[in-house]
Amino acid sequence: MARNKISLVGAGNIGGTLALLAGLKELGDVMLFDIAEGMPQGKALDIAQASPIEGFNANVTGSNDYAALAGSDVVIVTAGVARKPGMSRDDLIGINTNVMNQVGAGIKENCPDAFVICITNPLDVMVGVLQKASGLPTSKIVGMAGVLDSARFRYFLAEEFAVSVEDVTAFVLGGHGDTMVPLVRYSAVAGIPVPDLIKMGWSSAEKIDEIVQRTRDGGAEIVGLLKTGSAFYAPASSAIEMADAYLKDKKRLLPCAAYVDGAYGLDGLYVGVPVILGAGGVERIVEIELNEDEQAMFDRSVSAVRALNEIVAKL
Ligand code: TXD
Numbered sequence: 001m002a003r004n005k006i007s008l009v010g011a012g013n014i015g016g017t018l019a020l021l022a023g024l025k026e027l028g029d030v031m032l033f034d035i036a037e038g039m040p041q042g043k044a045l046d047i048a049q050a051s052p053i054e055g056f057n058a059n060v061t062g063s064n065d066y067a068a069l070a071g072s073d074v075v076i077v078t079a080g081v082a083r084k085p086g087m088s089r090d091d092l093i094g095i096n097t098n099v100m101n102q103v104g105a106g107i108k109e110n111c112p113d114a115f116v117i118c119i120t121n122p123l124d125v126m127v128g129v130l131q132k133a134s135g136l137p138t139s140k141i142v143g144m145a146g147v148l149d150s151a152r153f154r155y156f157l158a159e160e161f162a163v164s165v166e167d168v169t170a171f172v173l174g175g176h177g178d179t180m181v182p183l184v185r186y187s188a189v190a191g192i193p194v195p196d197l198i199k200m201g202w203s204s205a206e207k208i209d210e211i212v213q214r215t216r217d218g219g220a221e222i223v224g225l226l227k228t229g230s231a232f233y234a235p236a237s238s239a240i241e242m243a244d245a246y247l248k249d250k251k252r253l254l255p256c257a258a259y260v261d262g263a264y265g266l267d268g269l270y271v272g273v274p275v276i277l278g279a280g281g282v283e284r285i286v287e288i289e290l291n292e293d294e295q296a297m298f299d300r301s302v303s304a305v306r307a308l309n310e311i312v313a314k315l
Helices: 013-024 039-054 089-110 123-134 146-161 194-199 205-216 218-226 233-247 292-313
Strands: 005-009 029-033 060-063 074-077 115-118 141-143 168-173 181-189 252-261 267-278 281-285
Touching: 005 013, 013 029, 013 039, 013 233, 029 039, 039 060, 074 089, 074 233, 089 123, 089 292, 115 123, 115 233, 123 141, 123 252, 123 267, 123 292, 141 267, 141 281, 146 168, 146 181, 146 205, 146 218, 146 233, 146 252, 146 267, 168 252, 168 267, 168 292, 181 194, 181 205, 181 292, 194 205, 205 218, 233 252, 233 267, 252 281, 267 292
Parallel strands: 005 029, 005 074, 029 060, 074 115, 115 141
Antiparallel strands: 141 252, 168 181, 252 267, 267 281
8 A cells, every 4th residue: 555645835844843753653755845945855855864763664755846746645734934023914914825825726736635734824814715725625624723722731731730741631722823712621630620620729720820821822932932933843743643633534633723614603714623633634523612701712712813814805
């Protein structure tokens, strides 16, 4: 049986890390695409040269030609620009909308049967643009943000409780950004919900509020430290977990920016919700019950996504 093929559109910080992780985990052959000449080829060769040491079998190639997407089972998109000093969010939306239109056309022409994971910011909006440009069914294209936001939340909770990260599950809903909705009562250590852990004296409500805020600001904290770019290791791990769920038909329940039409009272928009990811792509949207506070936070998050969608519609 032929190996799966994972294509990475955008071979920058996240793209390069994705290529290495896909190799190390033997998810399949890897193709790195970028508009920068030589760069995807150089990273591909470098990673291929790690394969004899790490002992993984994969063809790792680089290209500047969209034709190289042919035969892809999964495409992970990080192409675009990040916000630089002096740029407004609207500028970023304009540039990255153009990039998504180009990438979508490349996917449509060369691998219309692929499962696509979008990472480019502003995430919830860009995944919608990419879906339209690619013409893919909405079940086959999702955005990565919730897995990362939840991983940050899990990490901070594990630190607070002094327990293994493996035993902490956590839930984050809504759009990626300041309005994300970390759901404390759906977060747990080995099944014990966080509110119960507070009652048990493991932490205080105030401390958990601080952790929630640190999770919301998780991206900015790293940008502030790095100064020249944004997080890339954990974002790459997050997208690989989603690709793995699809390729191995795991039916994982993961928070993704998915197209929601009907559930949560929404009428057709991409936003972060829990979904089942398997061989069918987004196989189900999981509609959990929200209390009044959570619903209010979710509504605020949806409004923020809608406002950006309106900017894109006017471009
Ligand atoms: O949770 C999340 N979704 C995110 C999103 C977490 C972290 C970072 N997030 C966003 O991912 C970030 O705001 C960026 O929009 C993307 C990619 O981040 P990365 O750190 O990998 O950015 P780089 O290193 O600048 O890489 C972007 C690459 C770079 O090599 C460009 O040459 C390339 O994109 N690029 C293009 N490739 C193909 N086609 C076009 N048009 C193009 N334009 C730029």
